[in-house]
Amino acid sequence: MTNQRRPHILVTGAAGALAKRVINQLRDHCDLVAVDFREQVYLGDDIPSYCIDFNKRVFEDLFRRYKFDGVIHLGRIQSSQLTRMRRYNANVLGTQKLLDLSHKYGIKRVVVLSTFHVYGAVAYNPALIDESAPLKSAGLSADLVDSVELENLANIYLWRYPQLNITILRPCNIVGPGVRNTISSLLASGRAPVLAGFSPMMQFIHIDDMADAIVLAYRKPARGVFNVAPQDWIAYQHALKLCGCKRIQIPSVPPIVPRLILRTLNLRSFPSYLMAFFKYPVVIDGRAFAREFEFQPKRSLKEIFRFYRENKHPV
Amino acid sequence: MSLASFLKSRLIPAELDQHINRIRKPIGSLGYDPWGYNNEAMKYGFALTKQLYEKYFRVEAHGVENIPAEGPVLIIGNHSGQLPLDGILVGYALAARQENPRIPRAMIERFFPTVPWLGNLLNEVGAVLGDPVNCAKMLANDEAVIVFPEGVRGSGKLYHDRYELKRFGNGFMHLAMKYKAPIVPVGVVGCEETIPAIANIKPLAKALGIPYAPVAMPVVLPAKVHLNFGAPMHFDDLEIPEEQVTERVEKVKAEINRLIDKGLSERKRLF
Numbered sequence: 001m002t003n004q005r006r007p008h009i010l011v012t013g014a015a016g017a018l019a020k021r022v023i024n025q026l027r028d029h030c031d032l033v034a035v036d037f038r039e040q041v042y043l044g045d046d047i048p049s050y051c052i053d054f055n056k057r058v059f060e061d062l063f064r065r066y067k068f069d070g071v072i073h074l075g076r077i078q079s080s081q082l083t084r085m086r087r088y089n090a091n092v093l094g095t096q097k098l099l100d101l102s103h104k105y106g107i108k109r110v111v112v113l114s115t116f117h118v119y120g121a122v123a124y125n126p127a128l129i130d131e132s133a134p135l136k137s138a139g140l141s142a143d144l145v146d147s148v149e150l151e152n153l154a155n156i157y158l159w160r161y162p163q164l165n166i167t168i169l170r171p172c173n174i175v176g177p178g179v180r181n182t183i184s185s186l187l188a189s190g191r192a193p194v195l196a197g198f199s200p201m202m203q204f205i206h207i208d209d210m211a212d213a214i215v216l217a218y219r220k221p222a223r224g225v226f227n228v229a230p231q232d233w234i235a236y237q238h239a240l241k242l243c244g245c246k247r248i249q250i251p252s253v254p255p256i257v258p259r260l261i262l263r264t265l266n267l268r269s270f271p272s273y274l275m276a277f278f279k280y281p282v283v284i285d286g287r288a289f290a291r292e293f294e295f296q297p298k299r300s301l302k303e304i305f306r307f308y309r310e311n312k313h314p315v
Numbered sequence: 316m317s318l319a320s321f322l323k324s325r326l327i328p329a330e331l332d333q334h335i336n337r338i339r340k341p342i343g344s345l346g347y348d349p350w351g352y353n354n355e356a357m358k359y360g361f362a363l364t365k366q367l368y369e370k371y372f373r374v375e376a377h378g379v380e381n382i383p384a385e386g387p388v389l390i391i392g393n394h395s396g397q398l399p400l401d402g403i404l405v406g407y408a409l410a411a412r413q414e415n416p417r418i419p420r421a422m423i424e425r426f427f428p429t430v431p432w433l434g435n436l437l438n439e440v441g442a443v444l445g446d447p448v449n450c451a452k453m454l455a456n457d458e459a460v461i462v463f464p465e466g467v468r469g470s471g472k473l474y475h476d477r478y479e480l481k482r483f484g485n486g487f488m489h490l491a492m493k494y495k496a497p498i499v500p501v502g503v504v505g506c507e508e509t510i511p512a513i514a515n516i517k518p519l520a521k522a523l524g525i526p527y528a529p530v531a532m533p534v535v536l537p538a539k540v541h542l543n544f545g546a547p548m549h550f551d552d553l554e555i556p557e558e559q560v561t562e563r564v565e566k567v568k569a570e571i572n573r574l575i576d577k578g579l580s581e582r583k584r585l586f
Contacts, residue, residue, distance in 0.1 A: 123428045126448035127349040197431020201351050201438075232343035235351065235435070242345075252431050280428065283349045285452075300344055 006031050008068045009218075012098070013075030014049060015041045017178030018113075021211035022072060023047065026218075033066050035059075037075055037090050054094035063105045070109035071102050072218055076150060079117070079143050080182050080271060091146040092153065099157045102164055110166045111218050112154045116203075116227065116284050118147050118170065121276035127201065128285040131170070131225045143273040151225075158223060165221040169214065172229040172284055175304055176207035177311075185269050187308045192245045193270045193278075195252040199237035200281035203229045206299035216293045229286035230297040236278060239301075243308040252279065327358045335361060338416050341456060350420070350449065351438030357418065360440035364407045371537050372400075372505065375581075376408040378544035384415035387454040387496035388547070389487055390461045393480055393571055394469030396506035397529050399423065399442075402461050405501055406441065408542055409459065419459040422450060424467060426526055447486055454494035462487045464564070471515060471527035477507035478575055480568055485557065488550070488564050497547035500567055502574025505540030508585050538585055541578040545570050 007030045013019045014034030023032055023043060032047050040051035048066075052059050054075075062068075073095065077087045095112075102110055119129055120136030138148040151168060158166040173183045183204075186192045205213075205228065213228050240247055251257050262272035270278070289295055335358050342348045346355060368374050382388060390409070395401060402421040410418050422445035428434040443449050445466070453460055463469055468481035491498050512529035520528040548570065550563055 124425055124444065124446065126444065126446040126452070127351075128452045129448075195431075197435070199435050201347065201349065232345070233347045233349050233351075234343070234345045235347060235353075238345070238347075281351070302344060 007070060008033070008066050009070045009072060010035065010062065010066070010068045011072045011074065012036070012054075013073070013113075014043065015039050016074060017180070018174065018207055018210060018214075019072075019074045020178075021207060022074065022214050025211060025215045031066075033062060033068070035062070035075070037077065037094065053090075054097045055089065059097065060101055063101050068105065068107055070218060071098065071107055071111070072214060073098060073110065073112045074214070076113060076115070076147065078181055079147065079273065080268060084143060084146075088146045088149075092149045095150050096153055099153065099164070103157070103161050106163075108163070108165060109218060109221055110164050111214060112150075112166060112168045113214070114151045114154070114168050114170045115147055116170050116172050116229070116282055117144055117274075117277070118151050119282050119284065120144070121200075121280045121282050123280050125280060125282055127281065127283040129227075129283065130285045131227055131288060140276060141273040143271070155225065158225075162223065165223050167217050167221075167223060168225045169217060169289070170225065170227045170284065171210055171213070172203035172205055172227075172286070174207055174210050175204050175308075176299075177307065179207050182269065182271065182274060187239065187243045187245065187305075188312060189245060189269065190312055191248050192240050193250050193267065194237055194240065194247045195258055195275070195279050196249040197252055198279045199235040200277070200279060201233050201283050202236050202239060202281070203233055203283060204239070204301060204304055205230055205297060206304055209297040209299055212298070213289070213293070213295050216295055217289075220293055222292050226289035226292065227284040227286045228289050228295075229284050230301075231286070231290075232301050233283060234301055239305065242302075242305040244312070323358075327362050331362055331365070332358060334411075334416065335418075338410065338418050340418060350443045350453075351435065352418075352420075352441050353439040356436075356439035357441065361407070361410065364403055365411070368404055368407045368411070372404065372509075372540040374404055374408065374540045374542060376542040376544070378546075379408045379412050379542070380414065381544045381546055382409055382417070382459060382499050383497060383547065384417070385457065387457050387494050388459045389454070389491050389496050389498045390419060390459060390501055390544075391487060391498055391567055391571065392461070392463055392501040392503050393478070393575060394463035394465045395472070395477070395503060397470060397510040397512055397531060398535070399470065400509060400535070401503045401506045402442070402463065404506075404540055405461055405503065405542060417459050419461050420453055421461040422463075424526060426524075447490065450487075450490050451494065454490060454496050467526040471512075471529065473515065473529075474507070474511040474513060478504070478579065480572060483564050483568055485560050485564055488560050488567070492550050492552045492560075495552060497549050498567055499547050500545040500570040500574060502543045502545075502571050502576075502578050503540070504543075504575060504578030504582060505538045508538035509535050511536075536586070539582070541581055543574040543578050545574050
């Protein structure tokens, strides 16, 4: 009798809360290797963890040593982290290296985590944007170029190397315990800035639901690009109210005024390049993903907001 | 009792509250839909429009029962009167009908979402950015959608051009055909007299980034408004050349012209 080989999976961005949850879901059935660009994390004795720059030669050694079957690429450096140049290197060049190695070593399944930010926030956005819509963000803010480039790269590999079975996920705002992105820190703060007179519709997905979505996506090799969002919506200012945040109104017209204010204050929690996302809605349609992978989020918006109301400054 | 609930109890009678709740909209767990419609905000909008509709413009609506009780439908009308009052009144007529009321969605100019407060307010009461993708997704969601194919050409026209239909876009016909949505034409009479404009200052409009800058009185006159809804028009979804689509649009336009003439002949006096 032969022992069936457990799948070997490389998970990037291991220091993030989302990757930790994905790892916890997969660790019983798979042999995992965790890497992160930023720091080394301890994930138990059974999971080797590395702090490696994808662009360094030693990264290839991991592929040789562990003979991966799949890659879950969650290691996108967020727009609020690092400088523009370093982020570009990590997200675009690093991802290219990762996909090149995946191709070279015959990997059968790749899941890439992107973001809904790639659609870009403009006044003329229709609601329920689907996957075929153009990615306008690159033309709107230089700080989001690397996110769009990462997606385009993944898309090129998706079509050029069908055997890689690449699935790209574009989630809406990921929030919940342990999440350190811009929107999560705003919901968690006591006082949050808003642009006076603008309260765009937003979508939120609980981090545990997102981890479920990634694991589901990994298990079913359906290639393509998918939005991930629940069928529930709320206006930004209403969400802040439900999270128990005081709203600080920033004058919003003419558009130069808020940009000047935000640049001068240089608020990390409310960066000027994301300003448009707090002005105009980017509502994505997650129905294709829900259908294809039979995905149904389990945590409601009310539950998410209750967490933030009861846990101010959770991280 | 908080201030909000006190105001609500004064402004929104229980009957009205129930009426809106009875019209079930596909909304999320916190009362919003993807386009920003909000059930609670709608109640305030409805209460305010009731006063405008009944007391101020003393609207007379005929044939509102022609709008099907369910399924996708496009309500196509003539646009007039500088402000989108016609859309609000047509919407109210449908939402307030006793049998099978529906809350329709109005397609609005691309300029509105950029205006602070107003953009959000319009969204909350059901108005949606006039984008073909939005219209298509709403028809797929079985909504009733109000479209004025004249767009700003219609609402910005001057008093001496009143009740003259401007060029219609073909977009609505393509959507109606694709989603097998019947078209209910509506002739709006009276809105042209609410804000009569004698000129349009184009350089000012350009400088302010608004569609037009009318020279008009800064008040909305209480003209009596007549709404005449026609019978639903059905079009098949065959692949046809654009010329034939335009012919179909002309048919709808002719029907609206007939309904406008009907309204004008019914009208005894302007106010």
